Amino acid sequence: MLRQEVTQLSVSTKGRAFYEITREVTAFVSKTGIRQGLATLHIQHTSASLVIQENADPEVRRDFERFFKRLVPDGDSLFEHAAEGDDDMPAHIRTALTAVNLSIPVVHGELSLGTWQGIYVWEHRVHPHTRRVVVHVLGE
Amino acid sequence: MLRQEVTQLSVSTKGRAFYEITREVTAFVSKTGIRQGLATLHIQHTSASLVIQENADPEVRRDFERFFKRLVPDGDSLFEHAAEGDDDMPAHIRTALTAVNLSIPVVHGELSLGTWQGIYVWEHRVHPHTRRVVVHVLGE
Amino acid sequence: MLRQEVTQLSVSTKGRAFYEITREVTAFVSKTGIRQGLATLHIQHTSASLVIQENADPEVRRDFERFFKRLVPDGDSLFEHAAEGDDDMPAHIRTALTAVNLSIPVVHGELSLGTWQGIYVWEHRVHPHTRRVVVHVLGE
Numbered sequence: 435m436l437r438q439e440v441t442q443l444s445v446s447t448k449g450r451a452f453y454e455i456t457r458e459v460t461a462f463v464s465k466t467g468i469r470q471g472l473a474t475l476h477i478q479h480t481s482a483s484l485v486i487q488e489n490a491d492p493e494v495r496r497d498f499e500r501f502f503k504r505l506v507p508d509g510d511s512l513f514e515h516a517a518e519g520d521d522d523m524p525a526h527i528r529t530a531l532t533a534v535n536l537s538i539p540v541v542h543g544e545l546s547l548g549t550w551q552g553i554y555v556w557e558h559r560v561h562p563h564t565r566r567v568v569v570h571v572l573g574e
Numbered sequence: 575m576l577r578q579e580v581t582q583l584s585v586s587t588k589g590r591a592f593y594e595i596t597r598e599v600t601a602f603v604s605k606t607g608i609r610q611g612l613a614t615l616h617i618q619h620t621s622a623s624l625v626i627q628e629n630a631d632p633e634v635r636r637d638f639e640r641f642f643k644r645l646v647p648d649g650d651s652l653f654e655h656a657a658e659g660d661d662d663m664p665a666h667i668r669t670a671l672t673a674v675n676l677s678i679p680v681v682h683g684e685l686s687l688g689t690w691q692g693i694y695v696w697e698h699r700v701h702p703h704t705r706r707v708v709v710h711v712l713g714e
Numbered sequence: 715m716l717r718q719e720v721t722q723l724s725v726s727t728k729g730r731a732f733y734e735i736t737r738e739v740t741a742f743v744s745k746t747g748i749r750q751g752l753a754t755l756h757i758q759h760t761s762a763s764l765v766i767q768e769n770a771d772p773e774v775r776r777d778f779e780r781f782f783k784r785l786v787p788d789g790d791s792l793f794e795h796a797a798e799g800d801d802d803m804p805a806h807i808r809t810a811l812t813a814v815n816l817s818i819p820v821v822h823g824e825l826s827l828g829t830w831q832g833i834y835v836w837e838h839r840v841h842p843h844t845r846r847v848v849v850h851v852l853g854e
Contacts, residue, residue, distance in 0.1 A: 436576050436716050436852075438713065440610060440679055470720060472754055472850055474612055474677045478688030480628045486814050488760045488806060493795035497803050498810065500792050505645075505785075512640050515633035523637050526628060530638065534626050534691075535677045537754045537815045539720055539850035546848045548758030551814075568686045570612055570679035572576075572712070572852070573718065576716050578853065580750060580819055614752055614817045618828030620768045645785075652780050655773035663777050666768060670778065674766050674831075675817045708826045710752055710819035712716075712852070 438572040439466040445565045447482070447557035450521070452495045455567065456545075456553045462569055463540055471540040471573015475553070478566045481525035482557050483532035489552025498556075502528055508560075525558035532556065540573055578712040579606040585705045587622070587697035590661070592635045595707065596693045600685060602709055609683045611713015615693070616675040618706045621665035622697050623672035629692030638696075642668055648700075665698035672696065680713055716854050719746040723847040727762070727837035730801070732775045735847065736825075736833045742849055743820055751820040751853015755833070758846045761805035762837050763812035769832030778836075782808055788840075805838035812836065820853055 441462050445453055463473055477484045488494045506527045509520035516523065536553065539546045547553070555565050581602050585593055603613055617624045628634045646667045649660035656663065676693065679686045687693070695705050721742050725733055743753055757764045768774045786807045789800035796803065816833065819826045827833070835845050 436718070438576070438610065438612075440681060470718065472612075472718075472752075472852060474679060476678050476686060478686065478691065480626070480688070480690055485810055486760065487810060491795060494803065494806055497793045497795050498807065500794075501786070501790075501807055504792065506641070510641075512644065513637045514640075515631060515637050523634065526634055527638065527641055530625055530627060530672055532810055533673065533813065537677050537817050538756050539754060539848045541720055541848065546756060546758065548760070548846070550760055551758065566688070568679045568681065572612060578716070578750065578752075580821055612752075614819060616818050616826060618826065618831065620766065620828070620830055646781070650781075652784065653777045654780075655771060655777050663774065666774055667778065667781055670765055670767060670812055673813065677817050706828070708819045708821065712752060 436574050440570050443567040443569060445555045445567060447565060448562050449560050450557055452554040452556050454552050454554050459553055459569055460545060463545055463571055466571050468540055468571050468573040469543045471571060473538045473540055473545055474570045476535040476568045480529055481559050482555055482565050483529050484534060484536050485532050485554050485556050486536060486551050487554060488550050490550055521560045528558040576714050580710050583707040583709060585695045587705060588702050589700050590697055592694040592696050594692050594694050599693055599709055603680055603685060603711055606711050608680055608711055608713040611680045611711060613678045613680055613685055614710045616708045620669055621699050622695055622705050623669050624674060624676050625672050625694050625696050626676060626691050627694060628690050630690055661700045668698040718852040720850050723849060725835045725845045727845060728842050729840050730837055732834040732836050734832050734834050739833055739849055740825060743825055743851055746851050748820055748851055748853040749823045751851060753818045753820055753825055754850045756815040756848045760809055761839050762835055762845050763809050764814060764816050765812050765834050765836050766816060766831050767834060768830050770830055801840045808838040
């Protein structure tokens, strides 16, 4: 019989960087006892993303930061919306260019992530924030 | 007992801009009577997106338009596919850079959106279009 | 009564290009016998994407390649992570800029794709790879 469980994760960030949450999501899936199903994550913010990326090499995340800093420069004179800081509008754009939700099948009681895939909250603001991620697991 | 409901929204756009559909999606979720579950939205087009973004400040959406216009210029000589207009290939690329579907958990009978999150159809073509969004709600 | 089925597709790529999988996904949905529900796709890699794009005109896909090659240049001196090849870090970034999962409602026994929408694995690496896509279908 199909059933569902929901939880909310709270992630304290220390400013612009990747924060891995694979372990927390995996632990919740495991706790539900659901062996086959679907896990959905939704981040309740417009200036931080959810991304699945390589969990092996920290260089990769540093290169992501460098690339996005060049692609969407802080304090770009193009932006009208600057009252909340030079990094605010870039944070919104970085969020739209990546994702705010993820859907991952659960197979044999585990998230069907690839070998190198980790789940991250990507904080796009320069200052620390508390980010909420709703996790919904459906299955049996 | 888990159950599901599906509907289709039709959104008339007046050209390139954001069109908020939070109210329509919320109304459908409410009508299903589902208190906990998962809402999935899918836009049936390749030149308009679904995005979750800040609903408080119209400046943010104007800055989005300016940024994407610079990032993916209309009429760029790079593009071979131009028969359907200068804005056609940029519209496809803008769609791929953002999203065509969204998955949002339903908690206590409501979409678990953050305080500042609104759901938008982002029309990327210059001329008006009718955009169809399929909404699927699953839960109990 | 709601039920679910899961399968895994294996896609052999010949390097950087789009590989359509609409037919394979449609065939699996059809085989499940599910008439209404939700199909979720997840690609288990960090250097290849899942995208829904125009299936009518091959020019569109060629323009996508040209645009992304300019946006995220191979061998960019910005990148520290280059040990796995000039195209490796760009492949990660192209993946983050697009999507690794898709959620598409099933209506009347079919994926609710728009007229021009096709589902593609977008290989971002220059050399051939075998890409795994998990497909989960839920419904009745």
